[in-house]
Every structure is written in C-alpha cells, then in structure tokens.
Amino acid sequence: MKKARKKAIWVLILFLLVLAGSIYVALFGVGDRGKAKYISLGLDLKGGLSVTYEIQDGDYSDEDVQDTIYKLQKRIDSHTTEHNVYSEGNGKITAEIPGVTDADAILEDLSIEGKLEFLDPENYELWSQGKDYTPALTGDDIKGATSRINSTETGEDNEVQLAFTTDGAQKFADVTSANVGKIVYIVYDGKVVSAPTVQQAITDGNAVINSISTYEEAESLATTIRIGALPLTLKQVRSNIVGATLGSEAVSTTIKAGIIGIICIFIIMICVFRIPGLIASLSLTLYTFMILLVMNLFNVTLTLPGLAGIILSVGMAVDANVVIFTRIKEELATGASVKQSVKAGFHNALSAIIDGNVTTLIAALVLGIFGTGTIKGFAITLAIGIVLSVFTALVISQMVLNALVTLGVTDVKYFGKAKEPGKVNFVKGGKYCIIASVLVIVIGFCFMPIFAKTKGSALNLSIDFAGGTSITAEFDKAYSLSEAEKEIVPVIAEAAGISEADISVQTVSGTNEIVFKTTELTTQGDDSQLTKVTAALSEKLGATVTNSDNISGSASNDMTRDAFLSVALAAVLMLIYIVIRFKDVKFGVSAVLALCHDVAMVFVLYILLRLSVGNTCIACMLTIFGYSINATIIVFDRIRENIANAGTKKDYKHIVNLSINQTITRNIYTSLTTFVTIFVLYVMGVAAIKEFAFTLMAGVVIGAYSSICVTGPLWYYFKTGFGKKKDAAANGKNSKKAVEKKKTAKAQ
Structure with a gap:
C-alpha cells in the first residue's frame, strides 16, 4: 500500500510538471519553437501575399476560368490550406496566400505550366529540333504522382513514382515494349527531367522519375504533375503584401472571450462533479495548451473561425469527462465504493467515448483528405482536438483521479451520487417532435424560391460564393x-x-x-x-x-463540389462504422438522419434570417456535423447496453425511454458548457465572429433537442416498423391474455 501511495504522489507531481511545462512553452517558447505567437495566422488575422495574373488566351470560357482557379487552389494547398483565389471582371485572376512575405517563394509554383510528356527516340529528335511530334503519353495519362526517397547501394535517390490511368498504362506498355534497350525521354515543362533506358516492357501501369537533385524538388514535381497543366496561360501583372482583413482587436477579444468561457466551464464542472470536476478542469487546461503546441509543431494555419473553433473544441472536450463522471455517480448511487465506482465509470464510458470520437474523426479525416481551403483547415483543427481530448480524458484524468483515490480521497461527498432517472415518455412525444422538425425544415426551404423572387436571391450569399x-x-x-x-x-x-x-x-x-x-x-x-x-x-x-x-467568389464550383462530396462520403463512412459497431443498420440510418436534421435546422436559420452564406457558414455546418454525432452515440450506446441487459423479452419503448432519461443529464451538462463558451464569444467577439457564434449556439441547442427528443424515438420507430411491430414484451402480454380468454371461452 505504501508503494501505491508513493506512485500516486509521483503521478500527481508529474502531471503538475507537464501542465506547468506546457503552459511555459506556449507562453514563452523554447528557442524559436513552441510559443503560441509563432502559430501561422491566416489572411484574416495576419494578411499575406496578393498576386494578380492576367489571362493571355484570346478565347476562353467561364469553365476554363473556373478550372484554372481550382488548379491554382490545389497548388496553393501544398503550401497552406487557407487562401482565396478569385477572378476579376477584366480577365484577371487574383490569389491571396496568408503568411507569405517573399513572393518568389511561391509565385513560381503557381505559374508553371506543368506539361508532362513521354517521348520515344524518334519523337524526341523531332521535339529537340522544334518540329511537330507526337508524345507517347501526356500528363492526362497520369493517375497519381508521389515523391519518395529510395535507398540504394550507392546512397539515397530522390524519386517521383507515377501511376498511370488504364489507357495510360496501355500506352506506357506499348512504348516500353517497342523501345527495349533504348531511351524513353520524360519531358516536363519543356525540359528533359529523366532519360531512363528501358530494360524491359513495363505493363503494370507504374513508372519512376529518378535522380532528382533534392527531395523538395521531387515533392514539388509530384505535386504539380498531380494537379496538371493550367487550362489558361497566365501572366503576373501585380503582387502586393496585404494586411489582415480583421484587426488585432479581433484576436485579443476572442482570446479574452475564450479565457472567460473556459473559466465558466471550470466553475460548472467543479459545482456539478466536485473533485472529478476539478481534475477535469486541470486536464482541460493541459488540453488547451497542448492544442497550441501541436498546431505550432505541424504549422497549422489559424484563421479567426479556426481560433473560435479551438475555443469551441474546449467545450466539446468536456463531453468525455461528463460521460465518465456521470457513470461514476451512477455507480455510487448503487452503493458501490468510490474506488469501484471510478473503475466502473471509466470502463462503462469507454465504448461511448471511443465510438463518438471515432465517428467524428472519420469525418475529420475525409474532410482533410478531400476538402480544400477552409474545409481542410477545419478538419485539421478538428482532428487534433479529437485525439487530444480523448487522451486527456481517458489517460490524464483517469491517472490523476486514481492517484487521488489511492491517497485517500474516497468520501462520496467529494463525488456526488446520481439521482434516480426520470420516467418521461420520450417515445410518445418523439413522433410529434419529428413531425414538427420536418414541418419547420420544409417551410424553411419553401422560403428559398420566395426570397429568390422578392429579394433577388434564394440565399444571402457572401462574396466567397456570389462574388x-x-x-x-x-x-x-x-x-x-x-x-x-x-x-x-x-x-x-x-x-x-x-x-x-x-x-x-x-x-x-x-x-x-x-x-x-x-x-x-x-x-x-x-x-x-x-x-x-x-x-x-x-x-x-x-x-x-x-x-x-x-x-468572382473565392469558393469555386469545384471547391463547393469537393465540400459536398467530402461531407457525403464522411456521412457514408460514419454510417458504415455505426452499423458495424452496433450491429444494426437502423442505428446507422438514424444517426445520419439526426445529423441531417441538425444541419438542416441550422440552415433554415440562414434562410429565414438572411444570414451570410460563405466560408464561415461552411465552418459552422461542419462544426455542427462533428459535434452532434457525439450526443447521438451516447444515447445509442446506452440503448445498446440496456438491450443487452434486457434478456430475451425486450420492451423497446421502455428501453428507449430509460436510455434517454439516463443520459439526459449528460446532454444538458455538455450542451450547457459548450453553449456558455460560445455565448461569451458572441457577447465579447467582434462583429465578424458574432454571426458565426450565433449559429453555433443555435446548433448546440438543436443538437441537444435532437439527441433527447428525436434520435432515440427515430430509432424506435425504425425498429418497430413505425408501430406495425409490437415489442416482444408487449407480444408476450398479448399472447398471455389471448390464452386466458380462450380458456375462459372453453369453460363457458
């Protein structure tokens, strides 16, 4: 026992040292690393490079302009996820890139043609003499390009590995088969970048450009090959270093709002959960500074919505702690000891926390891979927040709480007991809530054609979309x-x-x-x-x-398409994960429909209140998309647990009502802490962030409403065929009554 107490003391000391170290590094840095002020800031917070190109082609279409904008956006993505690219009415395209002070560092990357060709010996001779020639393959035949360092006997070689399309693979097989022992020249942007001798026919659809001077050059080459040539010829006519679109006041007030919001969270957590709430507050402090350190380490570009998103993520990080501590209070209410309750609380909360965060992480990864601009930046911040919140809740909070219990903090009054769950019939009221929600959404969307006729546009599109x-x-x-x-x-x-x-x-x-x-x-x-x-x-x-x-709007048609496709793919993958984990497709369908409900309800606010629909709107919707799934998973996890405990005869209506009543305090506390954080941001923030904060507050309220009144009942109605199938318990009662009635009839 003495050894355990000594270990517990060291755990507490180590935790406090790590917490103090994280705060010190974030505030003062180590050398030129770590300090929060070194985090890269976006155009809205710091400004950057604005470069304008003039289109040189005499005849081009709007589609050509949009394609050129999209490919410029993809090229800039290799430097930073936060940028604006838009066309000007007199045949110009402007790109704005944050944090760039040396124009030459990026301009060359944006303006290169990116033309790739494979030439056999005969056509190479024609090409070198300036005559007409026919390339064996072009960049259109390339499916993918990745840079790598290949270790060989003579040292390391920087390479670009190419993967061909189906047609490209056949063309490459033909040219290599016809030129065994000869050179096939790889010409990029008018220069021979590789001249390999064909050793044998290559039919697997892959090739390598090797002997590249540096890895950075190989990476740049791979990036440009993937993106391909620009549809239009551009000439740089102007470049300026532009200031931030928001002043330093925006940053300072947002940070102050964040600090006040976090303090409010700490007060709520300590009042509700007592000692565990204090531990959660310290863990969340560590979590906040760890986010700053990780963003600095991975050079994540931070915009004002991103900064607000971090403050919001602190509120979301409370969720895992609330789930754990609520389960501890439930165990204490059964008469278990504090030590037993702490162990059971973490164990019982584990599946809900893992499932909720994995589904959100799936969304973050898909949006990060396939999204562009604001979407990609949001996804990176979200992914960082998810990983760190799970770590601080399941590892840090658990270690510190166990250490305190070992040291004798075992009085129940320091933890509190859960009250008996209510007996509200949420299933009965759920169908009215579902009907009401559908009516609100339908009516809201019906206003779009009305506004299109009376106000000139169905939505109040911002410059990002409408130009x-x-x-x-x-x-x-x-x-x-x-x-x-x-x-x-x-x-x-x-x-x-x-x-x-x-x-x-x-x-x-x-x-x-x-x-x-x-x-x-x-x-x-x-x-x-x-x-x-x-x-x-x-x-x-x-x-x-x-x-x-x-x-034009900086959000191109292709960028908007990528946003919708990435969100749709994320929803499908989340559906698949939930179906696999819960072994019931009805859980997955209900979860995705609940997500659609929450997003649609918030979007109705944008319609009816004529709020500005732009990049901030996208960030808001994505935040709600990631936030709402957690509440749904908590309810579903409790339904799954109660089904397993119900035996063979399952009264699904009772199970759903019981599960919602058991988890309602979690939903209220989590929604309250998140709402308070955003409310402070709304009150203190600059005008540019108030609309963002307002819609997020609405999203939190709607998410709480749907998790309590819509999600569980929706699953129940799917499970019972919208009332056509009776519960097993109800069937049992009906069968028993039928038998008794039959016996009575025979006796008569």
Whole structure:
C-alpha cells in the first residue's frame, strides 16, 4: 500500500510538471519553437501575399476560368490550406496566400505550366529540333504522382513514382515494349527531367522519375504533375503584401472571450462533479495548451473561425469527462465504493467515448483528405482536438483521479451520487417532435424560391460564393485597419446603400492604398453605386479610386463540389462504422438522419434570417456535423447496453425511454458548457465572429433537442416498423391474455 501511495504522489507531481511545462512553452517558447505567437495566422488575422495574373488566351470560357482557379487552389494547398483565389471582371485572376512575405517563394509554383510528356527516340529528335511530334503519353495519362526517397547501394535517390490511368498504362506498355534497350525521354515543362533506358516492357501501369537533385524538388514535381497543366496561360501583372482583413482587436477579444468561457466551464464542472470536476478542469487546461503546441509543431494555419473553433473544441472536450463522471455517480448511487465506482465509470464510458470520437474523426479525416481551403483547415483543427481530448480524458484524468483515490480521497461527498432517472415518455412525444422538425425544415426551404423572387436571391450569399466588387483607393495618409473600418467603411456603405457588414477591408503594405470588397455594385451610369462611392471617397476623404472590378467568389464550383462530396462520403463512412459497431443498420440510418436534421435546422436559420452564406457558414455546418454525432452515440450506446441487459423479452419503448432519461443529464451538462463558451464569444467577439457564434449556439441547442427528443424515438420507430411491430414484451402480454380468454371461452 505504501508503494501505491508513493506512485500516486509521483503521478500527481508529474502531471503538475507537464501542465506547468506546457503552459511555459506556449507562453514563452523554447528557442524559436513552441510559443503560441509563432502559430501561422491566416489572411484574416495576419494578411499575406496578393498576386494578380492576367489571362493571355484570346478565347476562353467561364469553365476554363473556373478550372484554372481550382488548379491554382490545389497548388496553393501544398503550401497552406487557407487562401482565396478569385477572378476579376477584366480577365484577371487574383490569389491571396496568408503568411507569405517573399513572393518568389511561391509565385513560381503557381505559374508553371506543368506539361508532362513521354517521348520515344524518334519523337524526341523531332521535339529537340522544334518540329511537330507526337508524345507517347501526356500528363492526362497520369493517375497519381508521389515523391519518395529510395535507398540504394550507392546512397539515397530522390524519386517521383507515377501511376498511370488504364489507357495510360496501355500506352506506357506499348512504348516500353517497342523501345527495349533504348531511351524513353520524360519531358516536363519543356525540359528533359529523366532519360531512363528501358530494360524491359513495363505493363503494370507504374513508372519512376529518378535522380532528382533534392527531395523538395521531387515533392514539388509530384505535386504539380498531380494537379496538371493550367487550362489558361497566365501572366503576373501585380503582387502586393496585404494586411489582415480583421484587426488585432479581433484576436485579443476572442482570446479574452475564450479565457472567460473556459473559466465558466471550470466553475460548472467543479459545482456539478466536485473533485472529478476539478481534475477535469486541470486536464482541460493541459488540453488547451497542448492544442497550441501541436498546431505550432505541424504549422497549422489559424484563421479567426479556426481560433473560435479551438475555443469551441474546449467545450466539446468536456463531453468525455461528463460521460465518465456521470457513470461514476451512477455507480455510487448503487452503493458501490468510490474506488469501484471510478473503475466502473471509466470502463462503462469507454465504448461511448471511443465510438463518438471515432465517428467524428472519420469525418475529420475525409474532410482533410478531400476538402480544400477552409474545409481542410477545419478538419485539421478538428482532428487534433479529437485525439487530444480523448487522451486527456481517458489517460490524464483517469491517472490523476486514481492517484487521488489511492491517497485517500474516497468520501462520496467529494463525488456526488446520481439521482434516480426520470420516467418521461420520450417515445410518445418523439413522433410529434419529428413531425414538427420536418414541418419547420420544409417551410424553411419553401422560403428559398420566395426570397429568390422578392429579394433577388434564394440565399444571402457572401462574396466567397456570389462574388462582388473590389475597389482599390489611394488616400493622402496611411490608415490602420481599425481606422479604416471606423472612418471609411461607413462612407462607402452610405454611398452604396449597403450594410457595413457587406464590406471587408485590406490594407496594402508600404502604400496608402486600401482594398475594399463589397457585394456587387452597379457600375453603369452617373447614378450607379460605384459612381456614388467614388464621389463620396473623393469629396469626404480626398481619396482617389485607382482600380475597381467585379470579382468572382473565392469558393469555386469545384471547391463547393469537393465540400459536398467530402461531407457525403464522411456521412457514408460514419454510417458504415455505426452499423458495424452496433450491429444494426437502423442505428446507422438514424444517426445520419439526426445529423441531417441538425444541419438542416441550422440552415433554415440562414434562410429565414438572411444570414451570410460563405466560408464561415461552411465552418459552422461542419462544426455542427462533428459535434452532434457525439450526443447521438451516447444515447445509442446506452440503448445498446440496456438491450443487452434486457434478456430475451425486450420492451423497446421502455428501453428507449430509460436510455434517454439516463443520459439526459449528460446532454444538458455538455450542451450547457459548450453553449456558455460560445455565448461569451458572441457577447465579447467582434462583429465578424458574432454571426458565426450565433449559429453555433443555435446548433448546440438543436443538437441537444435532437439527441433527447428525436434520435432515440427515430430509432424506435425504425425498429418497430413505425408501430406495425409490437415489442416482444408487449407480444408476450398479448399472447398471455389471448390464452386466458380462450380458456375462459372453453369453460363457458
């Protein structure tokens, strides 16, 4: 026993040292690493490079422009997930990349043609003489390209491994078969990058470009080959270092809101769960600083929605602790000792925590692999948060709590007991809730064609999707971002007759120029919105408008398509996982439908309140998508447990009602802590984040409502064929009554 107490003391000391070390590194850093301020910031927080290209082709379509934008976005993805790429009305395309101060470091990557060809000896001679030639294969025949370091007897060789399409594999087999012992030249962007001698026919659809100078060069080559050539020829005409679209005030107020929100969570946890709540608070502190360290280590670019997402993830991380501590209180209510209850609590909560977080992690991985821009950045932050929250709950909290129990903290009053679960008939009320939800969603979506006719658009699309007008104005002095927002934006809004919320501001480094992006303004005639804005800026502020163009949305059609496809794929994979884990397809279908319900209900708010639909909306929907599944899994896990304990005769209505009543406190506490965090952010945050926080608060409330009133009843109705099949217990009662009735009839 003495040895166990000594070990427990060392566990507590080690935990406090790790906590103190994490805080120190995040605040002060170690050398040039670790410090929170070293985290890469996005365009909205720090600014970056803005480069404009002019399209050189004489004849091109809108589809060509969209394809070029998409491929530029994919190229930038290899540097950072946060960026804006959009077209301007006069044949230009602008790319904005955060955190870049050396233009040459990225411009070459964006503008290269990326033309890849395989030439046999005969066509190589024609190519080298500048004559017409026919390549054996082109970049269109390439399915994939990956860089690697291959260890050989003579050392390490940097290579690019190519995989061909079905047609490409056949073409490659033909050219290698016809040229055994000869050279097949691999020409990239007008240069021979490899000239291997064919040893034998290659028919498996793979090839290697080797002897590349550095691994970085191989990686860059592989990236560009994968993306392929740009559909349009571009010429760089302008590059500037632009300031952040949000000021330093946005960051400071968001951080303050986060600190206050986290303190509120700690107070709630300690009041509700006492000693375990205190441990959870310390673990969550460690979790918060670990997130900052990991983001620094992996160079994750952070935007303002991402920063808010981290603060939100702290609220979500409470969930695992709430599940565990609720199970501990339930065990204590049965009369078990504190030591037994702690052990059973962690054990009983394990499956729910693992299943809830794995399903969310599946979504994060799919979105990270197939998503672009904001979606990819969100997915990375979400994945980091999931892994660290599970680690702190199942490892850190458990070790510290067990150590305290070993040291004698075993009085039940320090833990509390669960109350007897209620007896609310959620199944009966569930069908009315489901009907009401369907009606709200249908009515909400019916307003889209109404708004399209009365307001000109079904949704209030932001510049990210709908595009708008970009105005560059030069002033007689340099304005800071906050000064521009207070002194210039109101002038533009009044002159154009638009809301100040529809105007974003970017300063241009080293100049007195400022770029304003607004919803699309009319440009024709002396009474146009643009004319009025130009006159107002000149008369009231002495500014000169040097450039104005209509711009496309930075979220291209391909990017939007990728978003929907990645979310759909994530939903399918989550469905498959839930079906496998719960061994019942009805659980999976119910979970996915509940997710769709939550997302659709929040989207109805965007429709009815005419909230701005843009990248922030996408981030909000994805957050709800990841958040809501946890509550669903908790309810389903308890249903699964109660089914296993019910024996052969299962009263599914009773099981569902019991399960929801048993988990309702968990849903309330988790929703409350998450809501409080976002509410503080809403109250204290800048205008740009308030709408994001508002919709997230709505999502939390809707998620709590669906997990209590919709999810369980929905599964029940699927399980019983919408009431056509009776429960086994009910069937047993009916059969018994029938037998007794038959006996009575015979006796008469």
